[in-house]
Amino acid sequence: xxxxLELAHRLRESFGDALSAPFEFRGEVTLVVLDPSRIVQVCxxxxxxxxxxxxVDLTGVDNYGEDPRWTVVYELFGIAHGCHLRLKTSVSExxxxxxxxxxxxxxxxxxxxxxxxxxxxxxxxxxxxxxxLMWEGYPYFPLRKDFPLAGKPSEVPDVAFTKPAPLEGxxxxxxxxxxxxxxxxxxxxxxxxxx
Amino acid sequence: MTTxxxxxxxxxxxDVVFTQLDAALAWFRENSLWPMPMGLACCxxxxxxxxxxxxxxxxxxxxxxxxxxxxxxxxxxxxxVTYKMAGALKRIYDQMAEPKWVIAMGACASTxxxxxxxxxxxxxxSIVPVDVYIAGCPPRPEALLDGLMKLQKKVSRQxxxxxxMITSALRGAPKTPTGVVVGQAPAVTHA
Numbered sequence: 001x002x003x004x005l006e007l008a009h010r011l012r013e014s015f016g017d018a019l020s021a022p023f024e025f026r027g028e029v030t031l032v033v034l035d036p037s038r039i040v041q042v043c044x045x046x047x048x049x050x051x052x053x054x055x056v057d058l059t060g061v062d063n064y065g066e067d068p069r070w071t072v073v074y075e076l077f078g079i080a081h082g083c084h085l086r087l088k089t090s091v092s093e094x095x096x097x098x099x100x101x102x103x104x105x106x107x108x109x110x111x112x113x114x115x116x117x118x119x120x121x122x123x124x125x126x127x128x129x130x131x132x133l134m135w136e137g138y139p140y141f142p143l144r145k146d147f148p149l150a151g152k153p154s155e156v157p158d159v160a161f162t163k164p165a166p167l168e169g170x171x172x173x174x175x176x177x178x179x180x181x182x183x184x185x186x187x188x189x190x191x192x193x194x195x
Numbered sequence: 196m197t198t199x200x201x202x203x204x205x206x207x208x209x210d211v212v213f214t215q216l217d218a219a220l221a222w223f224r225e226n227s228l229w230p231m232p233m234g235l236a237c238c239x240x241x242x243x244x245x246x247x248x249x250x251x252x253x254x255x256x257x258x259x260x261x262x263x264x265x266x267x268x269x270x271x272x273x274x275x276v277t278y279k280m281a282g283a284l285k286r287i288y289d290q291m292a293e294p295k296w297v298i299a300m301g302a303c304a305s306t307x308x309x310x311x312x313x314x315x316x317x318x319x320x321s322i323v324p325v326d327v328y329i330a331g332c333p334p335r336p337e338a339l340l341d342g343l344m345k346l347q348k349k350v351s352r353q354x355x356x357x358x359x360m361i362t363s364a365l366r367g368a369p370k371t372p373t374g375v376v377v378g379q380a381p382a383v384t385h386a
Binding site: 134138140142150152159160162163165166168171172186 | 277278279281282307309310311312313314315317321
């Protein structure tokens, strides 16, 4: 049985400098795809050549204030060999677009819709790139770091509306492990009020 | 016969009951409130428990959970209403035939509850008129049944004949688009 690190090295051999050297952290192996436009080829090779037949998850990360702003993360798993591999690639805010891997794993379809809905990363060639959690026509991307937790007001006449939620100085956070229910009561805890 | 029988006795009264039409119709209405179960989150589990044998919502004539808005009288909004679901909820409410009532079951449906978030509608009363609010997260089935009894009480007080469109037509009064003035103000709050 190959290990995840061996598989990552094998994957890197077929692409050379398009991939970074694999690095391991707490038993999990990550490869960085340096050229986001080659992500489909890398994924296809990972699936057919290295046996990563399951896309566990596909997410986006907002590195707000840095360039490139977006990181797209692919969590791969091989059912036959039981190894886990993570692929990462970065996209700048100006482009905000990356080729879809729907052709490689059909299951990527909804994951990519979620990443699009929450962060606004578009997936080139996606068969059905609609919002999946927010309503169609919602003008914002709520998981971006510059989007407030309470939300923003929006209005699409005859379709839907949103209003900011009353946070009242919140968010209200429960501290686990308190001795009694008075201590465990949810209270306003902002980054400023943390002790 | 050694015991006295109270209530309706067909031998004595001869298959005739004297009452007001309004009272009879309201009695029919309040004891057959068919729910439209709008089960959206964990409150729906308690709603199901209310329908099962221990709590038995059938005692109040509300055991007929209709997943068709055309055949239901009261929409029980049981759970968190996200903005995405809010459109579907409003549409289903609009499809329900008059007279219709709404129960906001639990903290989320009443106020948004603990979800003070961009994705959650802060109280279903901003899109549909709510008759009864039920506190709890989730409320126990007893609380739902109590809320249902409060709604029954409200329904029993509402005039039926006077507000029918046919009545106003026969009397020559101007036609009102909505003949029934139910559920326009949140009246009863259950704590």
